[in-house]
Amino acid sequence: MSEAARAHIADVLxxxxxxxxxxxxxxxxxxxxxxxxxxxxxxxxxxxxRLRRRYQPNWEPxxxxxxxxxxxxxxxxxxxxxxxxxxxxxxxxAYVVFKKIPTASVVxxxxxxxxxxxxxxxxxxxxxxxxxxxxLEVPDEPGQKIxxxxxxRPHDDPNFDTIGEAxxxxxxxxxxxxxxxxxxxxxxxxxxxxxxxxxxxxxxPFHPVNLQMRRDWKGKARYYxxxxxxxxxxxxxxxxxxxxxxxxxxxxxxxxRGGDRTAPEHVDTSIPCNPFPTDVYYLGNLIRECFILRYxxxxxxxxxxxxxxxxxxxxxxxxxxxVTRFKAIRASVTSWKMRSRMVRRDEDFVVKVYRATGHWYxxxxxxxTRTPAIPDA
Numbered sequence: 001m002s003e004a005a006r007a008h009i010a011d012v013l014x015x016x017x018x019x020x021x022x023x024x025x026x027x028x029x030x031x032x033x034x035x036x037x038x039x040x041x042x043x044x045x046x047x048x049x050r051l052r053r054r055y056q057p058n059w060e061p062x063x064x065x066x067x068x069x070x071x072x073x074x075x076x077x078x079x080x081x082x083x084x085x086x087x088x089x090x091x092x093x094a095y096v097v098f099k100k101i102p103t104a105s106v107v108x109x110x111x112x113x114x115x116x117x118x119x120x121x122x123x124x125x126x127x128x129x130x131x132x133x134x135x136l137e138v139p140d141e142p143g144q145k146i147x148x149x150x151x152x153r154p155h156d157d158p159n160f161d162t163i164g165e166a167x168x169x170x171x172x173x174x175x176x177x178x179x180x181x182x183x184x185x186x187x188x189x190x191x192x193x194x195x196x197x198x199x200x201x202x203x204x205p206f207h208p209v210n211l212q213m214r215r216d217w218k219g220k221a222r223y224y225x226x227x228x229x230x231x232x233x234x235x236x237x238x239x240x241x242x243x244x245x246x247x248x249x250x251x252x253x254x255x256x257r258g259g260d261r262t263a264p265e266h267v268d269t270s271i272p273c274n275p276f277p278t279d280v281y282y283l284g285n286l287i288r289e290c291f292i293l294r295y296x297x298x299x300x301x302x303x304x305x306x307x308x309x310x311x312x313x314x315x316x317x318x319x320x321x322x323v324t325r326f327k328a329i330r331a332s333v334t335s336w337k338m339r340s341r342m343v344r345r346d347e348d349f350v351v352k353v354y355r356a357t358g359h360w361y362x363x364x365x366x367x368x369t370r371t372p373a374i375p376d377a
Contacts, residue, residue, distance in 0.1 A: 028061060028070025030054070033082035040138070047136060049087040049096065049148075054078070074217035077209035086151060086208035089133075095151035095205060095215075096133060100144065101239075110135055110145060112185060112238040121183060128176030130196065130234040151208060152196035155233055156290065158223055161359070163297050164338030164374040165226040167330055170287065170301075171376065172233040174326050177279060178319040180235070186251070186275035188240040189258030190282045192290070197231040227366060230375035242275060250274055260285055264311050277313035280322065284308025296343045300329055330374070338373035339363050 030038065037044075038055050045051075053059065054075045063073050070076030079085050083100040101109050115121070117132035130149050138144040160166050173195060180187055187194075199206065206221035207213045214221050240258055244251035252272040255265060263281050265273040284305045292298045292305060304325050310316045317325070341359040343352065366373070 027065045028063070028073075028076040028078065030059075031078055034079060037079075037085050043139060044087065044098075044136075045090075048090050049098075050090050051085070051087050055085075074207070077207065080209060095199075095208070097149050097151050097208070098136075098146050099149065100146055102144075109239050109241070110147065112241045112243060113147060115243065116180065116183065116185065116238075121179075124179060126175040126179040128172055128232070128234050129180065129238075130236045149236070151199065152234060152236065153199050153202075153206070153211065154193070155195045155197045157211060158201075160342050161225045161362070162227060162338065162342060162373075163333075163340045164372075166291055166298070166342065167333070167338060168226065168230060168375050168377070169233060170326060171330065171374075173235075173283060174319070174323050176233070176235055177283060178323050181276055181279070181319050184244050184246055185238075186242050186244060186253075187235060187238065187279050187282075188242060188256055188275050189237060189260075190235055190279055191259030192286055193259050194235060194237045195233060195286075196236050197233045200231055201226065201229045225362065227362075227371060227375045230377040232377040244275075251276070265313055274313060276318070277316045280308050280316045280319060281313070283322075284316075294344060296345060297337070297340055300333060304329065335373040339366065 034055065037051060038057070038059075041051055041055055041057065052075070054077070059075070061070065061073070062075050063070050083102075085098045087096050087098060088094070089096050113129075113132045114135070116127065116129040121127060122131070130152060132147060132149065134148040136146040136148065138146060155169065160169070173190075177187065177190060201223045202221055203224070204221065205215040207215045207217065212221060213219070240256045242251075242253060244253075251274055253275055255263075255269045255271075255273055255275075255278070257266050257269060260282050262285060263278050265271075265278060284307075287298075287301060288305050288309060292301060304317075304322065307315070307317055308322065341356060341363075347355075365371075
């Protein structure tokens, strides 16, 4: 995961969670918010979901308390966020994630998820909204709901290997946001931490808390490149999203400052604005900050991105135009360029030589096997 993504997630946790960080919880003991999941363990089991060993009744830590560090053990991995927890669907062994929806926003977030993730919209190939597997009603807390989603992974962890892999990512997020806007929904937080990918690059499941480890805690989580196993990318977290029927005219709504707080129209959050151009800004700024400014080789994207992050929202292109212009850019780039390695602007010479060696070995293999330079999922 990139440093920017880690910083954003840490900022979200610090801002929204009233609970102490793991460093203040002695010996990996259950946090207060984890006790809620333990309390509801039997009900979740009845609904077909199994929690990790840490959340089972009468759990006893597998480490020697006071003598060993809990971070070295699988059952010492606490959930990172009070509203989210991982589980296994008993019927087929699928790994899923629960998200508690606060009562005050139940109708809002669940409505948007159900609109975008049920037939017929769920069948559109441009739909890149995280699948909604089920909505659970918490029996002892009226109005409290839990949405169930498949386990995903941050879109930039592991790092992109080639220019073509990045272009496959751009293709999916542009089409995905175009689809969302076509259905009169503004995401309103389609930023760095709210775009994920499926886990298909990993031959063995990774741990939901420590993403670098295997789920069974028997070593590091190994993975293929995106070119070898193309992932599908998804937008998550519709907690700030809104539905704006077209018959109501151009929407004006109070700005919400989510993961990206640099949008010009958010300088004064008391002034209503159209949330759709702000979504365009978010994707443009993501590409600018995480690709153009960080890596060599993305100058061809600069004119489009400049327009997407224009100071005046009305001057930004709508997503239909973004998709059309991007297709022309994509078609103009050679296969050789697409197979080029993603080289960081601050990359050390020794590191560059080391990484280039492995890259050329993979690149020749892709050419010989006629593996597409842009690994579309």
